[in-house]
Amino acid sequence: MAARCVLGYIWTSLSGFKCVASSSNMSAFQRKTRCPQLSVFGNIQSRGIRHIVEKKEGKTTIIEGTTEDTPSRPQPPNATAQCPIYRWNLQNKYNYTDVLLLSQFIRSDGGMLPRRVTGLCAQEHRKIAICVQMAHRAGLLPDHKPTLPEGHIPKKPKPQLNRYLTRWSIDSVKPIYRTGLKWCKNRISVGHPALRNNVQYGKKILYLKH
Amino acid sequence: MSSFTKSAQQWATFARSWYLIDARMQPPGKIATMCAIRLQGKHKPIYHALSDIGDHVVVMNTRHIAFSGNKWEQKIYSSHTQYPGGFKQVTATQLHLKDPKAIVKLAVYGMLPRNLSRRTMMQRLHLFPEDDLPEDILLNLTEELPQPREIPRRLNEYSQEEREAFPTLWTP
Numbered sequence A: 001m002a003a004r005c006v007l008g009y010i011w012t013s014l015s016g017f018k019c020v021a022s023s024s025n026m027s028a029f030q031r032k033t034r035c036p037q038l039s040v041f042g043n044i045q046s047r048g049i050r051h052i053v054e055k056k057e058g059k060t061t062i063i064e065g066t067t068e069d070t071p072s073r074p075q076p077p078n079a080t081a082q083c084p085i086y087r088w089n090l091q092n093k094y095n096y097t098d099v100l101l102l103s104q105f106i107r108s109d110g111g112m113l114p115r116r117v118t119g120l121c122a123q124e125h126r127k128i129a130i131c132v133q134m135a136h137r138a139g140l141l142p143d144h145k146p147t148l149p150e151g152h153i154p155k156k157p158k159p160q161l162n163r164y165l166t167r168w169s170i171d172s173v174k175p176i177y178r179t180g181l182k183w184c185k186n187r188i189s190v191g192h193p194a195l196r197n198n199v200q201y202g203k204k205i206l207y208l209k210h
Numbered sequence B: 001m002s003s004f005t006k007s008a009q010q011w012a013t014f015a016r017s018w019y020l021i022d023a024r025m026q027p028p029g030k031i032a033t034m035c036a037i038r039l040q041g042k043h044k045p046i047y048h049a050l051s052d053i054g055d056h057v058v059v060m061n062t063r064h065i066a067f068s069g070n071k072w073e074q075k076i077y078s079s080h081t082q083y084p085g086g087f088k089q090v091t092a093t094q095l096h097l098k099d100p101k102a103i104v105k106l107a108v109y110g111m112l113p114r115n116l117s118r119r120t121m122m123q124r125l126h127l128f129p130e131d132d133l134p135e136d137i138l139l140n141l142t143e144e145l146p147q148p149r150e151i152p153r154r155l156n157e158y159s160q161e162e163r164e165a166f167p168t169l170w171t172p
Helices: A004-024 A028-032 A036-043 A099-105 A121-137 B008-015 B028-040 B093-097 B104-109 B119-121 B135-140 B162-165
Strands: A050-057 A060-067 A160-162 B017-020 B056-060 B066-068 B078-082 B087-091 B126-127
Touching: A099 A121, A121 A160, B017 B028, B028 B056, B028 B104, B028 B119, B078 B093, B078 B104, B087 B093, B093 B104, B104 B119, B104 B126, B119 B126
Parallel strands: A160 B066, B017 B056, B056 B126
Antiparallel strands: A050 A060, B078 B087
């Protein structure tokens, strides 16, 4: 966080002269692309962890900055994109079962990391949040449960029922007492419409209403 | 097969087999379609509705079935006792807690043809809530059918090598 403040200060000091003249003429698009440094900050991959090493030889103290060698990580196929999902070309290809992908965007207690930290675009952030919710409800993330306060005794033991592709939260849903006739049936919703454009391998269509 | 004797071929064609299905983490509807096909005998080329060539089907782990969506809360099973004020509506959760075999039983019952042989076919369906089957049924089983739904793996079921092989999408 301190590094980002430093970078922001450097950017403003360098481009302060340019901004004064052209600030009034800039369009909305240019204002959005005004901060290249902050977005490039997430794209830099070869930046290793730096240490400050202090050595004392008699009366002289040597303060050295060393860069730790990080092992080279595989390059994404589309390195110039903004969103990490578009960088790896995973746009419509992930589901609630891809826990290895989803676990990179969640905290240890199961909550989502903010968009400004992960660098996801708005639509993909929403889709990942929906998939994480469905994965939690399916029980695929057992180690990411929120920590209960000490001495907390649950009043009623909840029935352990297996479920998957649950769109709504369990306590918020009411039973469908009158389902209606065949031509106007009150269908049960499965999955989520945000994942409607997912790639379907095989001839089966994705049914969102059962 | 052509190498069998005539009596062996006759026995192989008309014998009543016993199938086993594990319903753990499976949707009950898909389990029920597999059961209904085999109880009617529609998986055999010698099928005829009046021939009574259905097989026995044993379903185990019916307590651990998985519904998609919010069906545990939204799906309703209704019944009427024929007395006035005897209309009862129960959610899938309540029915499952009361009787773990009922959901699969009702699903299969609704998928069989609505004729007199439906009751005999239901007698050939054997449901067990857990995986402990009685010995006489275990001795009769011939084939286990593959599960319709692929069970997704939990995060702790992935090995450390698989987690390291998966690329990290973003750096903090």
